[in-house]
Amino acid sequence: MTYESSQDTVPRWSARDRILPAAKLMLGWVALLWALEAVDAVTGHSLDRFGVQPRDPAELVDVVPSSFIHFGFAHLAANSLPLLVLGFVAALSGLRRFVYAVVMIAVVGGLGVWLVAPAHTNTAGASGVIFGLFGFVLFSGFFERRPLGIVVGVLAAAYYGAGILAGLSPLQQGVSWQGHLLGLAAGVGAAFVLRRRPQP
Numbered sequence: 001m002t003y004e005s006s007q008d009t010v011p012r013w014s015a016r017d018r019i020l021p022a023a024k025l026m027l028g029w030v031a032l033l034w035a036l037e038a039v040d041a042v043t044g045h046s047l048d049r050f051g052v053q054p055r056d057p058a059e060l061v062d063v064v065p066s067s068f069i070h071f072g073f074a075h076l077a078a079n080s081l082p083l084l085v086l087g088f089v090a091a092l093s094g095l096r097r098f099v100y101a102v103v104m105i106a107v108v109g110g111l112g113v114w115l116v117a118p119a120h121t122n123t124a125g126a127s128g129v130i131f132g133l134f135g136f137v138l139f140s141g142f143f144e145r146r147p148l149g150i151v152v153g154v155l156a157a158a159y160y161g162a163g164i165l166a167g168l169s170p171l172q173q174g175v176s177w178q179g180h181l182l183g184l185a186a187g188v189g190a191a192f193v194l195r196r197r198p199q200p
Contacts, residue, residue: 022091022098026084033083033126036068037076045071051124052110054117063110064103069124079126082160086133089152093140101190105132105183112182123176127167128183134164135187143195 040047050065070076091098109128117123137156141149166172167180 018092018094021095022088025091025095025098026087029087030080030084033068033070033076033080037070037073040069041073048122048124051122052113052117053122054114054119059114060111063114064106066110066113066124067106067126067129070126071124075125079130082130082163083126083133086130086137086156086160089156090133090137090140093149097194097196100194101136101187102129102133104190104193105129105136105186108186108189109179109183112186113176113179116178116182117176121176123179125176125179128176128179131164131167131180131183132187132190134160135184136191139188139191140195143191144197 036047047069048071050062050069051071052062052066053059070079087098087102090101106129109132113123113128134156138153141147141151141153164180164184167175168177168184170177
């Protein structure tokens, strides 16, 4: 005799009771980023020190905070919409799972930046998490063999794919392609680690 835990099943991707919490979470997250940048602006960019400066042991405490700091409103504006959209889509699969995925992306991606970023640089911004969420959304449906999840992943790839590829180019000046690549890899890893069996 065997049994199956309810924790091993996955509710439908488009469950209505998940839409409003996911929207509130992402709107609150983006609002927090704008509030932090406003504080940064009025304090002479005092929050920029929470970026990651590579291979300095003291900078390890900034691995996660660096994802919430931006170098100006233009930087933040470029990240806000993709974070809102990809985060909302990812959060529809469950808020707890989403939080675990974001933590994994921020920690793994941030540690990777700390290890491999060029010397004398300061890396910050939500783009590493955005690339991670893209990887998470793109591969979750494939790992879980959910047709709707696969369709959502393909649509995300079609809409954001060109921008993602551009962000991985090492030819761009002032852009941490290492952070983007490591965030993407962390997102794919999170999709695999957090995969769940579909509901029978």
